[in-house]
Amino acid sequence: MTKLPRAVRQLIEKFERLPGVGPKSAQRLVFYMLHNPEGELQDFANKIVALKRDTVMCTECHNVAESDPCEICGDPTRDVSVLCVVEQPLDVLAIERSSKFQGKYHVLHGSIAPLNNIGPDQLYLYDILKRLNGVKELILATNPTMEGEATALFIVEMIKQQPALSDIVITRIGHGLPIGADIEYADGVTLARALEGRRKMGE
Ligand SMILES: [Zn+2]
Numbered sequence: 001m002t003k004l005p006r007a008v009r010q011l012i013e014k015f016e017r018l019p020g021v022g023p024k025s026a027q028r029l030v031f032y033m034l035h036n037p038e039g040e041l042q043d044f045a046n047k048i049v050a051l052k053r054d055t056v057m058c059t060e061c062h063n064v065a066e067s068d069p070c071e072i073c074g075d076p077t078r079d080v081s082v083l084c085v086v087e088q089p090l091d092v093l094a095i096e097r098s099s100k101f102q103g104k105y106h107v108l109h110g111s112i113a114p115l116n117n118i119g120p121d122q123l124y125l126y127d128i129l130k131r132l133n134g135v136k137e138l139i140l141a142t143n144p145t146m147e148g149e150a151t152a153l154f155i156v157e158m159i160k161q162q163p164a165l166s167d168i169v170i171t172r173i174g175h176g177l178p179i180g181a182d183i184e185y186a187d188g189v190t191l192a193r194a195l196e197g198r199r200k201m202g203e
């Protein structure tokens with residue numbers, strides 16, 4: 001039996017590990033690339049290398065950015081009394097598109113998902129507590145999914161255990177967002193409405 005060249009097989013394996021790419025599409029992608037000029041592929045490879053090299057994680061909000069602190073954390077005109085917790089960097093982008101939010105963000109990089117072995121320790125959950133100095137409202141904008149709800153409830157419980165933080169109003173984004181939706185895919189208008197219709201939690 002003839003085998004595919006090693007370089008082809010190895011790249012197929014890499015593509016297969018990407019989310020949403022099955023073995024068939026991995027093969028198709030690799031053979032598509034094989035038909036590209038070498039310079040084009042070199043450029044592609046360089047951009048993959050640059051992905052990590054030229055980005056940093058903001059030590060304040062954990063958003064992916066070009067500088068630390070990121071543009072939003074470093075912006076003195078942002079309202080420091082409102083903190084919005086999201087699951088992913090793309091959620092920040094989506095909420096910024098709504099132009100309805102002037103506060104700051106906290107990016108968890110996921111949600112509590114016991115079935116996938118993701119617990120609070122795998123997320124930037126506990127350091128929310130360090131960011132609540134001067135915060136009057138904490139908006140929980142995790143996805144309206146089972147995992148997102150569980151994460152929001154975890155944060156409410158975590159804050160309840162800190163008597164010093166009892167003055168902080170905790171709200172949950174939601175109104176207008178379909179159940180099971182992903183915030184990162186919501187359009188600006190829907191998100192603006194979801195932000196306006198946020199409700200109090202933890203009472
Ligand atoms: Zn930041």
